[in-house]
Amino acid sequence: MGIKETIKALEVIGINELYLSRKLKEEKVETKKEKQEDRKELLKKLYEKWKDCTRCDLHKSRTQVVPGDGNPYSPLVFVGEAPGEEEDRQGRPFVGRAGQLLNRLIKEVLGMEREEVYITNVCKCRPPGNRKPTPIEMRACSPYLKEEIKIIQPKVICCLGATAGEGVLGKSLKITKVRGQVFVYPFNPKIKVFLTYHPAYVLRNPKEEETLIKDFMKLKELISQ
């Protein structure tokens, strides 16, 4: 007998509804807990599959593959370009100066903690000298990002910089023209893609900080819609 039929049958013989509601609630909480473990587990398995990856030349100079980091149930995923020196050393994305600025914006503009969002990169290995990843490297690494997004199913993907936007949308673009705009994720039309500057660019061009803050305010609106 299904849950609906069971509820009806019990109601007929006068079984306490409150007890039933609590029981169902407990089952729901349990299922949610199991689901959360599932997503963490899936991301762990994904990392295990890629941690010794040699699909592109970036494996030759990296210290380690840097996987995404954060809440796998977040409605918001940030995507950057690739790990830098500090990220390559620590094995976590956005932990350098650009990461500090990102953390500040997450807290002060979005009103969230870094742990509440998920942060990753288009390429999971550091390009030598922090150069931009090549299209070949981005293509080689794209299944990893695609799989991460499929597991997390966020409401919004926020691309930080042109390279991130290109990696997510699969087309070349000029960030000065498309920043602040909303696109549709090519592999799932329910997911919105928002583009803004990379925090590292803003650190080099402090006059753009105001634009970045405005974009984050728009991002906040998008998440709450």
Ligand code: SF4
């Ligand atoms: S950047 Fe991606 S594809 Fe290239 S070696 Fe690292 S994990 Fe593999």
